[in-house]
Amino acid sequence: MRRSAILGTGFCVPDRIVTNDDLAGLMDTSDQWIRERTGIEQRHWVREGETSVDLALPAAQRALEAAGLTAKDIDAIVFATSSPDHFCPGNGVYLQRALGAGQLPALDIRTQCSGFVYGLSVADAWIRSGQFERILVVGQEIQSTGMDVSTDGRHVAVIFADGAGAAVLGPVDPSEGRGLLSFDLHSDGDHAEKLWVDAPGSMYHPRISVGQLEAGRQWLQMDGREVFRHAVTRMPESATAALTKAGYTWNDVSLLIPHQANLRISEAVQKSLKLRDDQVYNNIMRYGNTTSATIPIAMDECVRSGRLKRGDLLVLTAFGSGFMWGSAVIRW
Ligand code: UT7
Numbered sequence: 001m002r003r004s005a006i007l008g009t010g011f012c013v014p015d016r017i018v019t020n021d022d023l024a025g026l027m028d029t030s031d032q033w034i035r036e037r038t039g040i041e042q043r044h045w046v047r048e049g050e051t052s053v054d055l056a057l058p059a060a061q062r063a064l065e066a067a068g069l070t071a072k073d074i075d076a077i078v079f080a081t082s083s084p085d086h087f088c089p090g091n092g093v094y095l096q097r098a099l100g101a102g103q104l105p106a107l108d109i110r111t112q113c114s115g116f117v118y119g120l121s122v123a124d125a126w127i128r129s130g131q132f133e134r135i136l137v138v139g140q141e142i143q144s145t146g147m148d149v150s151t152d153g154r155h156v157a158v159i160f161a162d163g164a165g166a167a168v169l170g171p172v173d174p175s176e177g178r179g180l181l182s183f184d185l186h187s188d189g190d191h192a193e194k195l196w197v198d199a200p201g202s203m204y205h206p207r208i209s210v211g212q213l214e215a216g217r218q219w220l221q222m223d224g225r226e227v228f229r230h231a232v233t234r235m236p237e238s239a240t241a242a243l244t245k246a247g248y249t250w251n252d253v254s255l256l257i258p259h260q261a262n263l264r265i266s267e268a269v270q271k272s273l274k275l276r277d278d279q280v281y282n283n284i285m286r287y288g289n290t291t292s293a294t295i296p297i298a299m300d301e302c303v304r305s306g307r308l309k310r311g312d313l314l315v316l317t318a319f320g321s322g323f324m325w326g327s328a329v330i331r332w
Contacts, residue, residue, distance in 0.1 A: 020158070072101055080137070
């Protein structure tokens with residue numbers, strides 16, 4: 001039975017940097033509050049008119065280049081986003097069109113912060129089964145256009161940000177040692193409304209009303225404390241389950257990349273797993289929380305800086321809206 005492996009990674013963030021002081025000019029917040037409660041120092045937000053393709057295409061091209069491939073070598077796209085350009089169609093087809101790689105299948109998945117981990121598991125299964133050879137997995141978000149940037153929305157607006165990360169997956173022989181080894185995936189819809197966007201939605205006719213707009217139902221809503229409480233339990237639990245499934249313990253792990261939700265969440269995860277600083281990578285300080293893009297952005301930084309090397313045992317773990325969460329274990 002063959003395995004899949006990550007052959008190349010890439011990322012792209014908008015060139016517009018938004019500092020904590022910039023946010024303090026929009027709402028009642030401060031650089032000190034944001035740093036102390038979230039670890040975030042700055043984030044990138046799109047300019048008006050920028051689309052998913054503006055972020056996902058450069059990320060995908062960098063991943064292809066790193067893999068020594070071109071768009072013509074790709075057989076399928078798995079596109080994870082919780083903030084699509086349009087209700088329909090999904091973002092995958094816009095990337096397919098921009099890549100100019102022919103009429104590839106393009107699958108959008110809507111599993112929010114866990115989107116990239118879920119996307120890897122789909123691509124891995126497709127490759128293992130022999131259905132496709134090389135798959136582009138993308139996590140991309142434009143959150144900044146969906147947040148209330150007044151003081152009412154400050155607990156959300158200071159966290160979330162825009163960006164894209166991509167990975168190219170292809171088949172490898174298990175004798176090579178490397179590849180995606182195991183997954184652990186979950187959801188719990190009892191908490192669906194703790195981190196959500198109510199409208200527009202097809203349960204409403206029309207899908208959004210003036211009343212809903214006036215009530216701010218189009219903005220991302222979050223019960224921050226509840227999300228925090230579940231995240232710090234679920235991520236260590238799931239990452240350990242995936243590791244056990246792969247036959248390893250935390251002593252074997254070179255690097256954990258946790259979803260970059262809040263630096264305090266990553267620190268709590270590290271503490272509960274008793275990991276050393278060199279075993280955990282965080283970059284939320286520079287990018288904020290880019291939802292499905294945090295893990296591939298961090299992964300690409302680790303590869304390019306030499307923090308992640310051939311033979312390393314890598315663990316990815318994510319938690320977010322749904323609630324949905326999951327982990328992956330990868331021999332790099
Ligand atoms: O991507 C995965 C999903 N998301 C997450 O994992 C996020 C999880 N949650 C969090 O990161 C944290 O809950 C937040 C950073 C969102 C909030 O931090 P917190 O320590 O849980 O603060 P809180 O919501 O309990 O609010 C504490 C105080 C409140 O004031 P009072 O009621 O104590 O007077 C808030 O109104 O801080 C206030 N506050 C702020 N003050 C300044 C909330 N947001 C801000 C802000 N600036 N941006």
